[in-house]
Amino acid sequence: MKEEKYQERIMDYLDGNLTAKQAEELKKALREEGYDLSRLDEMDEMVRQLDEIRAPEPREEMKEKFFHMLEEEKSRIESKERSLDALLKPFRTLLEPVYLPKMLYASLILIVGMILGHWIIPDKQFQYQTSLMMEEMQSMKTLMALTLIDQSNATDRLKAVSYTGELSNPDEKVLEALLKTLSNDPSVNVRLASLDALSRLIGNETVRTGLVESISNQDSPLVQIAIAELMITIQEKRAIPEFEKLLDREDLNQTVAEKITESIKILT
Amino acid sequence: MNSNPETNLDPVSDTALMLKVKAGDIEKLSLLYERYSKMLFGFFWRMSGSVETSEDLVQTVFYRILKKRSQYKGKGKFSSWMFQIAHNLWADHYKKNHRIDLKDDMERWELKEGLSTDEQIEHEEQLRQLRTALHSLSDDKREVIILSRYQGMKYNEIANILGTTEGAIKIKVFRALTELREQYAKIENR
Numbered sequence: 001m002k003e004e005k006y007q008e009r010i011m012d013y014l015d016g017n018l019t020a021k022q023a024e025e026l027k028k029a030l031r032e033e034g035y036d037l038s039r040l041d042e043m044d045e046m047v048r049q050l051d052e053i054r055a056p057e058p059r060e061e062m063k064e065k066f067f068h069m070l071e072e073e074k075s076r077i078e079s080k081e082r083s084l085d086a087l088l089k090p091f092r093t094l095l096e097p098v099y100l101p102k103m104l105y106a107s108l109i110l111i112v113g114m115i116l117g118h119w120i121i122p123d124k125q126f127q128y129q130t131s132l133m134m135e136e137m138q139s140m141k142t143l144m145a146l147t148l149i150d151q152s153n154a155t156d157r158l159k160a161v162s163y164t165g166e167l168s169n170p171d172e173k174v175l176e177a178l179l180k181t182l183s184n185d186p187s188v189n190v191r192l193a194s195l196d197a198l199s200r201l202i203g204n205e206t207v208r209t210g211l212v213e214s215i216s217n218q219d220s221p222l223v224q225i226a227i228a229e230l231m232i233t234i235q236e237k238r239a240i241p242e243f244e245k246l247l248d249r250e251d252l253n254q255t256v257a258e259k260i261t262e263s264i265k266i267l268t
Numbered sequence: 269m270n271s272n273p274e275t276n277l278d279p280v281s282d283t284a285l286m287l288k289v290k291a292g293d294i295e296k297l298s299l300l301y302e303r304y305s306k307m308l309f310g311f312f313w314r315m316s317g318s319v320e321t322s323e324d325l326v327q328t329v330f331y332r333i334l335k336k337r338s339q340y341k342g343k344g345k346f347s348s349w350m351f352q353i354a355h356n357l358w359a360d361h362y363k364k365n366h367r368i369d370l371k372d373d374m375e376r377w378e379l380k381e382g383l384s385t386d387e388q389i390e391h392e393e394q395l396r397q398l399r400t401a402l403h404s405l406s407d408d409k410r411e412v413i414i415l416s417r418y419q420g421m422k423y424n425e426i427a428n429i430l431g432t433t434e435g436a437i438k439i440k441v442f443r444a445l446t447e448l449r450e451q452y453a454k455i456e457n458r
Contacts, residue, residue: 007442008435014445043449049398050417055310062309062323066301066330073294073334 006030010040014047141167142174149177154187161193165200175201179210183217191223195230202234215242221253228256228263237267282346290337301330304347307419308354314414315358317403325361329354345425352429355411362407394456401451409444416441 009026012018027037141163148160164174181194201207218224231239243260288296305326312322332353402410415426424434
C-alpha cells in the first residue's frame with residue numbers, strides 16, 4: 001500500500017475539508033493503489049465516534065480553588081505594595097505641594113553648585129598627581145645635569161648644560177655647577193652654553209654675582225664679548241671694576257678691549 | 269477537524285485580557301478562566317482519564333499563568349501559549365505518574381437520540397472500548413489526537429505547541445488514528 005503519499009489528503013478527507021469531487025478523486029486514487037476503501041470508512045466512522053466521547057463537567061470545587069488562589073495572589077500583591085508604600089512614605093511627603101517648590105529650589109542650587117564646583121576647581125587628585133610627576137621629572141633632570149657636567153667629554157657637558165635649561169626652578173647646586181663651568185670649563189662652547197643658560201636666570205642674585213666674578217676668569221674673546229653684552233643688557237654696574245681688570249691684561253684681544261671699553265662707558 | 273464552539277473566542281480579546289493581567293490587573297484572569305477552564309479540563313481528562321487529576325492540573329496551569337504573567341509577550345494566540353504550559357505540565361505529570369485511570373466517569377456518556385435501550389448500551393460499550401483504545405496509545409499519539417479532535421486546534425497551532433511543522437503534525441495525527449483504529453479493532457474482537 002502506498003498510502004504514505006496520501007496521508008495528508010486522507011486527513012483533509014477525515015476533517016471534512018474536501019469537496020465531493022475531491023473526495024471522489026482521492027478514493028479513486030487510493031483504489032488504484034490497491035487501498036481497501038473500507039478502512040477509510042472505518043476510520044471515518046471512528047473519528048465521528050471519537051467526537052461523541054464528551055468530557056464530564058469539572059466539579060464546583062475546581063472553580064472555588066481557582067478563586068481562592070486568585071484571592072491569595074491579590075493579597076500577596078497588596079501586602080507587597082503596602083510595604084513598599086510604607087518605605088516610600090517619607091519621600092512622598094517631600095513631594096507634597098507644600099514642600100515641592102522648596103525641594104525643586106534646593107535641588108537646583110545643588111546641581112548648579114556641583115556644575116560650578118566641577119568647572120572651577122580642577123580635580124585635586126589629578127592636580128596632585130601631575131605636580132608629583134613634574135617634581136620627579138625635575139629631580140631626575142637635575143641629577144642627570146649634575147652627573148653629566150663632570151664628565152670628561154665636552155658633548156656630555158653640553159648635554160648637562162642643555163638639561164639645566166629645561167629646569168623651571170634649578171636649585172643652588174645646579175647654579176653653582178653652571179657658574180663653575182662658566183669659569184673653569186676647558187671648552188669654549190661649553191662655557192658659552194652655560195653663559196646662555198645663566199642668562200635666563202639673571203633674576204637670581206647668586207647668578208648675577210657669580211657672572212660678575214667670572215669676568216676676570218675668562219680668557220676666550222668670544223666668552224668675554226658675550227659676558228660684556230650680557231652685563232649691558234642687565235645693566236650690572238658691578239661689572240665695571242672687573243672689566244677694568246681685564247683691560248689691564250696685556251694679552252687681551254684688541255676687539256675685546258674695544259668692546260669692554262664701550263661697555264664700561266655704557267654702564268657708567 | 270472538530271469545530272468546538274468553546275474555542276470560537278476572540279483571540280485579540282484574550283490577549284488584551286492577559287496583557288491586563290500582566291500589568292497587575294490579575295482579576296482579569298478570572299475571565300480567561302471562565303473561557304478556558306472547561307477546555308483545559310477536557311484536555312487533561314482525555315489525557316489522564318481522571319477527574320481529580322484533571323482538576324488539579326487545570327489549577328496548576330492557571331497558577332503557572334499567574335506566576336509567569338511577566339513572561340507573556342502578547343504574541344500569537346493566548347490559547348496556544350496556555351496549551352504550551354498545559355502540554356509541558358502534562359509531560360511532567362506523566363513522567364512522574366505514568367498511570368492512566370479510566371474508572372471514574374463511566375456513567376457520564378450522553379444518551380444518543382433515536383436508539384433503543386439495547387442499542388444505547390451497545391453504543392456506550394463502543395465508546396468505552398474506543399476510549400480504552402485511545403488510552404492504549406503512546407502519550408504523544410494520544411495528545412495529537414486530543415488536541416486536533418477535541419480542542420479544535422488547527423494543525424499549525426499544534427505544531428507551534430509541540431515545536432514541529434504543520435505537515436509533520438498532519439502525518440502524526442494520521443498515523444495515530446491508524447494505530448487507534450487497529451487497537452480499537454483488537455478490543456472489539458476480544
